[in-house]
Amino acid sequence: MTREPTVLAVDFGAWTPDDWSAAATVATAVLTLFTVAIAVAAALYARQQVTLARQLREDQAQPFVVVDFADNPVWNKAIDFVVENMGQTLAKNVKIKVDPPFQTTMDDSGHALGSSPLLTQAIPSLPPGKRIIALFDVSHDRHAAGLPMKYTATVEFEDAHGKPQEPLTYILDLSIRYSLLSITEYRTHDAAKALREISKTLKETRSDLKGEFYRRRQVESADGSIVPE
Structure with a gap:
């Protein structure tokens, strides 16, 4: 036995004014809900953009302290240890911890970097663009002495308002310097x-x-x- 499909038909001609009024009310309600949904979605999106923009401004306005090894500008065989605030605002109470502690071929000269105030005490303030440069070692002497070539440096600091910032960790690897070709300047x-x-x-x-x-x-x-x- 085959069942005939049921066809729903609406006889709009038989609608009374009350039917049309009720339908208009329902349509208005649906449209209003749709409009409200769009407005809420737009508001949430706008809020998200404002939050992201504010976070971006805050990130750009934060201090950003970097530590690294660099070539000495006077003697190309010498290696410098550099501390620099590359952010746009003041960094305060900057503390640098190095693991393992620095060892150099110049420690016996009476100017051991590992025991200097730069690493044993906090830097009270580091303005934007400020660099502190310390002679670290001489490349060929260090290689011959068999001293460590890799260090892990952790930098802790506060922003201009004294708010602690997320510590930054750097891997300082000197070994790559001995495997690169360079032109003598x-x-x-x-x-x-x-x-x-x-x-x-x-x-x-x-x-x-x-x-x-x-x-x-x-x-x-x-x-x-x-x-x-």
């Missing part, structure tokens, strides 16, 4: 060294000339020759 240190060597050579040459002149005078004096004054 002669700098101020090399020029000064060359000038000292030239000065030394000139002094030695002058001394040799004086010695030769004195020897000739002695020979000429012994031969009875006229010795020029």
Whole structure:
């Protein structure tokens, strides 16, 4: 037995004014709900954008303290340890912890970086763009001494209002410096060294000339020759 499909039909011609009024009320209610839903979604989206924009402004306005190794601008074989605030606002109470503690070939010189106030005490304030540079070591001496090549540095600091910021962790790896090709750039240190060597050579040459002149005078004096004054 085949069941005939049921067809729902609406006879709008039979609707009374009350039916039409009720339908209009329902349609208005549905449209109002749809409009409210769109307005709520738009409000939530706008709020999210405002929150993201505010967070972005706050992030951009925060201090951002970076620590790293860098080439010495005077002597290309020397390595500097650099602390810099790359953010846009003041960093306060900056503390740097290094694991393992720094060891260098210059520790015996009386200026051990690992025990310096830079690492044992907090930096009271670090303005935007401020850099603190300390000579760390000499690359070839360090390599020959077999000292550690990798350190983990953790930086803790506060913003200008004294609010603690999320600690930043950096992996400082010196080993990559010994596996890279580079072009030798002669700098101020090399020029000064060359000038000292030239000065030394000139002094030695002058001394040799004086010695030769004195020897000739002695020979000429012994031969009875006229010795020029």
